[in-house]
Amino acid sequence: DNAGLRSMLTIPIRWHRMNIGAIFAFGKQNEVFFTENDESLAELLSIQAAGAFESTWLQQELRASLRITSLLYRLSNQIIQAENLEVAASDIAQTAHKLAKSITTGIVLLNTEGKILAEVEIDASGMHSGNKHPMELIQDAMNSGQLIYFSQGKSVIRPCLPIQTPIRKYGAVWMDTLEDPGQATNPNDLQALVNQAAIALERSLLLVESRRQAIEIKAAYDKLEETYDQTLASL
DSSP states (O other): OOTTOSOEEEEEEEETTEEEEEEEEEOOTTSSSOOHHHHHHHHHHHHHHHHHHHHHHHHHHHHHHHHHHHHHHHHHHHHHHOSSHHHHHHHHHHHHHHHHTOSEEEEEEEOTTSOEEEEEEEETTEEEOOSOOOHHHHHHHHHHTSOEEEEEETTEEEEEEEEEOSSOEEEEEEEEEEOOTTTOOOHHHHHHHHHHHHHHHHHHHHHHHHHHHHHHHHHHHHHHHHHHHHHHHHO
């Protein structure tokens, strides 16, 4: 009904062959129709807009990648320096809880016979010993060696990831998260976390074992030296 709005120009904003938006021009000032020059200018603007969106997305991805890398590096150092498995389990659970922004996060570490060596749970009340670990889900994840998702209903989903290396299976991490695509954590990030945790646990246990062997070797050497001195004294 407006004489100044007799035409409209629409140019899609495309990014990697995918439409992510559009530029709309309603009505040509002092004229009736848009010209080819107007169309060319709008196309140029859409290309510039797509480039700006891509730059912003890459910056966000870079910041997220740096954050995750920093978390994993810090976790690896914490596990290696941990005094015992309980402390290591707490460090892993806290990092997973922070990365996934989950409602509840739990971890169970087992020995080779399947006995629980360390466990912890984190929820709104803080960190505490858990007695509601989904052991059946944990065993399924450890047996399959893969990430398993289990729906809890009420828009809550429970992923469970095994902590393992080619040498040994150490346990699993599970968490309750909201089933929200906008808040969902990248499964690759969670997998990277448990992989890093498994490698650090293996290095930590090997370090503890090497220290124990070093102590035993030193004790044996001291005993041998004492026996040698006694032999010389007897002679």
